[in-house]
Amino acid sequence: MFSLKAALLWTISDFPAYAMLSGWSTRDGKACPRCAGDTKSCWLKHGRKFCYTGYRRFLHKSDRMRKDKISFDGKMEWGEAPKLLSGMEMLQQLNGVLSEYKKEDLKKRRIELFDHDKLQFWKKKSIFFELPYWANNLVPHNLDIMHIEGNYCDNLLSTIMGLVRKSKDNLNSRRDLEELGIRKPLHPIRKGSSLVLPLFSFTLSRVDKDIFCKVLKEMKLPAGYGSNIARRVHDQSIWGLKTHDYHMLMQQLLPIAIRRVSPKNVVLSNVFR
Template structure:
C-alpha cells in the first residue's frame, strides 16, 4: 500500500439524482465506516512485519453547495440557506428581482473593525450584530431529534412534506452521517469544493462587466432594488417618460475596453489545464 491518501468518490449519474434521499446509496458506506471505527481491520505492517488492528474514521466530505445540502440534509435554498448560520442566517428578499440576498458578511469582522460602521459602502446600515453562533454536534442533534428515523424518497407518493416555516429552520431530516459515533464531535464535517465557487463568481463578474445578455447581474430590476434600499444613488434608474434609463456604471466596460480585455485573455499564456476558455 504505497498511496498515503485515498479518495472515495461516488457518482450518481443522470438528471434524476437522489437528492436528499441519498441515504439509500450511503447506507452501505456508513455500515463499513462504523465497522472500521468499532471493530477495525487486520492489517499488515511492512516495516515491522507484523499484523495490527487498523481503525479508521471519516474526517469530512468534499462537495459543492447543493450537495452540501443533500449530505447535511439542510435545505440550501430560501432565506435560511446557510447551514453554518442555521436559524441565525441574515438574508433579505428583494422586491424587484425577487432574489434572496445574504448581506450579513460584516458580522464576521472584529467588533471594532471600521467597516462595521460604514454605511454608504455597504447596505446603508451599521453592523452591530455578532457573528452567528457555531452549533455543536450535540446542538444539531437536539434540533433534529423529532426527525429521527425519517426516510426521504424521490417518489412523490412516498415523499413526506417538511414545513420549514412551521419548524423555523431548514432541516429535512437527520443526516445519516450522525450514525457514526464520532460525527457529532467533529468541528468540520463538510468542505465546499472551491472549483464551483470560483467558476460561478468568475462567470458573474465577467458577465456583469462585459454586459453579457442573460448573464449580467446589473439589470433594471437590480437597479430598482438599489433605489429602494436608498444606496448607490449614482446607479439609480432615471425616469424618462414611460421608460427607465440606466446610468452607465463605473465597472461597465466600453466596447473598446471589452476588445482589449478579450485580446489580453487571448494572448495570455498559462500552464496546461490552468484555466479554460471563457467563451
C-alpha cells in the first residue's frame, strides 16, 4: 500500500481550448496571451476579422525582415518583444479583476469593455490557480503545434490550389489590402460592372496544378513514413490528410512539389523554407 500523488505540469491544447483553460479571451483584439495587453491588431473591415501584427518584434534586431515594408504592413518594425507575464503577475491581475470564477463576474466585466483605461481580457479565474504551485509554473499552457500546423497547411494548400470556398485569397481580402493601402499591384481592378483580381505570384494555372498534384501522387515514400498521400490527391485538390501528413508536407514534401511550378522568389520564400 502506498499514497500516489500527481502534479499537473502543463496543459496542451488548441487555441480555442487555451481560452477555456487559461481564462484569457482569445477572440478579440488582444487575443494573444503571450503579448497580452501589448498585442498589436487591426480590424479588417471587409474580412470582418482581426488581423494581428507586430510579430516581427520577436525577431533579432538585425534581422532584415524588420526593414521589409513591402511584404508586411508597409512599415518597418523596431519595437521590442513584450515582457512575458509570470504566474504571480497573472494572479495579481486576476485578483484585481475577478475575485472568483463566476458568470456574474464575467457579465460585470463586459460592461467595462468600452472603457479603454480599464480594458481587461481576463474572462475568468482559472480553477488551476487553486493548485498551490500553479502560479510558479514557468509554462502553464502549451499550444498543440501539430494541430496548428495542420490548419495552416490546409489553408496554404487551399490558397495555392485556388479552392473557392477554402482559399484565403478572395475579394474581401483584396479589399482589405486596398483599405490598408499596401500591396497596390494586388488591389481589385474595376472593369465595367465587375471586379477583376490580379494574379498572385504563387497563382497556379490548370497545367501547373496538374503537375503539382502529379508530383505528390507519384512520390515514393519509405514504409511507415506516413499514410498513402497518393490516395488523398483528387482532381486538382488534396483532402483527407491526417495531422502527421500535413507535418510531412510542410517540412519536406511541399517545397519539392512547388519547385516545379512556381517562380524562384516563391520557392525561396519563408513560407516554403
